[in-house]
Amino acid sequence: MIPIALPILDGEEGEAARRTVLSGWLSQGPQVAAFEHEFAALVGASYACAVSNCTAALHLALRAIGVGPGDEVVTASHSFIASANSIRYCGATPVFVDIDPSTYNLDPERVAEAITERTRAILVVHQMGMPCDLAALKALADRHQISLIEDAACAAGSQIRIDGLWDWIGKPHGQIACFSFHPRKVITTGEGGMMATGSVDLDQKFKLLRQHGMSVPDTVRHGSQQVIFEDYLEVGFNYRMTDMQAAIGRKQLERLTDIVSRRRALAGLYAELLGNIEGLSLPFEPEWARSNWQSYCVRLPDRVDQRAVMQSLLDQGIATRRGIMCAHREVPYAHEKQRHDLCQSELAQDRSILLPIYAQMVEEDQVRVADALKATLRN
Numbered sequence: 196m197i198p199i200a201l202p203i204l205d206g207e208e209g210e211a212a213r214r215t216v217l218s219g220w221l222s223q224g225p226q227v228a229a230f231e232h233e234f235a236a237l238v239g240a241s242y243a244c245a246v247s248n249c250t251a252a253l254h255l256a257l258r259a260i261g262v263g264p265g266d267e268v269v270t271a272s273h274s275f276i277a278s279a280n281s282i283r284y285c286g287a288t289p290v291f292v293d294i295d296p297s298t299y300n301l302d303p304e305r306v307a308e309a310i311t312e313r314t315r316a317i318l319v320v321h322q323m324g325m326p327c328d329l330a331a332l333k334a335l336a337d338r339h340q341i342s343l344i345e346d347a348a349c350a351a352g353s354q355i356r357i358d359g360l361w362d363w364i365g366k367p368h369g370q371i372a373c374f375s376f377h378p379r380k381v382i383t384t385g386e387g388g389m390m391a392t393g394s395v396d397l398d399q400k401f402k403l404l405r406q407h408g409m410s411v412p413d414t415v416r417h418g419s420q421q422v423i424f425e426d427y428l429e430v431g432f433n434y435r436m437t438d439m440q441a442a443i444g445r446k447q448l449e450r451l452t453d454i455v456s457r458r459r460a461l462a463g464l465y466a467e468l469l470g471n472i473e474g475l476s477l478p479f480e481p482e483w484a485r486s487n488w489q490s491y492c493v494r495l496p497d498r499v500d501q502r503a504v505m506q507s508l509l510d511q512g513i514a515t516r517r518g519i520m521c522a523h524r525e526v527p528y529a530h531e532k533q534r535h536d537l538c539q540s541e542l543a544q545d546r547s548i549l550l551p552i553y554a555q556m557v558e559e560d561q562v563r564v565a566d567a568l569k570a571t572l573r574n
């Protein structure tokens with residue numbers, strides 16, 4: 196069986212987790228602090244704050260910039276449902292706009308049309324690790340004096356060229372970039388999230404909100420020679436990452452560059468192997484973007500039954516997934532009348548499939564996937 200994805204973990208991560216367990220400090224502590232420091236340094240952000248998952252990160256990000264009831268946040272429907280849900284958590288309204296079908300990312304022109312006097316922020320998504328058009332979206336956000344938050348859940352290790360320089364996603368262009376370390380992403384801590392920002396004020400706010408609004412973290416009280424009483428400054432959350440997760444994350448971070456270059460090579464080979472299949476559209480990488488290829492998404496030829504293709508591949512021992520979901524078609528959002536046309540989002544969900552891609556994948560398996568897809572489409 197060729198799986199859709201496979202995390203890379205070995206004795207290094209096992210040993211790091213073991214050492215942390217034996218250290219006696221299990222929740223957010225020195226490993227979390229070190230992980231934040233290393234992550235910020237790698238992506239080129241001034242600050243990073245680890246949290247329990249990326250959904251929590253998105254919630255805190257929107258909360259910290261003051262998104263609340265009555266506000267609108269422009270975002271993609273064509274995304275994992277957590278993007279939309281994080282807006283709802285704040286009592287605000289997600290305003291869905293369509294994607295550019297070639298990159299599966301928000302179309303800046305559609306975003307511009309969707310901005311109203313109630314728009315508080317744009318929540319952009321680097322879908323499947325492909326950087327969205329940050330330069331255009333940032334200019335738009337600046338012009339309207341609204342915030343730009345990046346859902347970079349899939350985009351650890353992706354890069355974008357802005358003003359002639361290649362930056363890692365996470366280097367602050369918007370206010371805050373939120374990452375996920377779920378096992379389906381390119382590096383993992385089991386569950387986990389990270390918020391990167393250039394603002395010390397925002398970073399302090401995240402660090403307050405992620406642990407119940409507590410004025411003095413327990414690590415500080417624990418290490419103090421003096422008795423300290425903490426205060427609770429506002430209604431916060433328990434969004435802490437554990438030190439075991441952070442210890443694993445630090446090892447994963449050391450592998451990130453290698454994982455991404457391997458995935459880029461795999462994407463390159465897929466492009467060769469699949470390039471001559473009639474009617475099949477391959478993913479497009481703009482010349483200013485370097486994807487980490489968290490997912491490899493192909494669009495099936497017209498009139499081909501998506502489910503039948505996926506079933507046929509599964510019968511041949513190859514796991515696939517359908518195109519990224521559309522939140523506006525799911526129960527929590529389906530009753531709302533959509534203001535903007537979302538036909539490219541729906542087509543992307545209905546006509547695309549994701550192929551297996553993971554750093555350990557060997558050429559032989561990629562050839563098997565390509566041959567099986569070719570044969571299936573021929574029938």
Ligand SMILES: *Cc1c(COP(=O)(O)O)cnc(C)c1O
Pocket residue numbers: 248249250251274275277278320322346348349374375376377387388
């Ligand atoms: C995975 C994902 C999330 C949620 O991440 P978790 O860490 O599982 O909470 C949010 N947005 C996008 C685009 C994702 O792919």
